Amino acid sequence: MQSRKESLIESLMNIGIGYLVALLSQLAIFPLFGINVPLSTNLWIGAWFTAISLARSYAIRRWFNSRLHQAAQRLAGSV
Structure with missing residues (x-):
């Protein structure tokens, strides 16, 4: 089972990569819809x-880990 710290680190990595993808997407897609904002605004929206x-x-992540742990405990108790 993942610790809370491991869950947070994984989430931070996922979010960091997602932020970069989202920012680049905003820069490419917003102008197609007539949304022209400065880079600082794009950074704040992304943040x-x-x-x-x-x-x-x-x-x-925490909810799934808790549910998985509960299921494992039930299985261990039934053996």
Whole structure:
């Protein structure tokens, strides 16, 4: 089972890579829809979505690990 620290590190790596992909995507896609904002605005938009994504990713990871641990305990108890 992953520790909380390992879950956080994995989530940070995932989010960091996702931030770069999202930022590059914003720079390419926003102008196609007539959204022209300065780079600083793109950075802030990406930062807000990244913070939300980090919280979501961490919570889901912890929930799944907890559920997996509970299932393993039930299986061990039934043997």
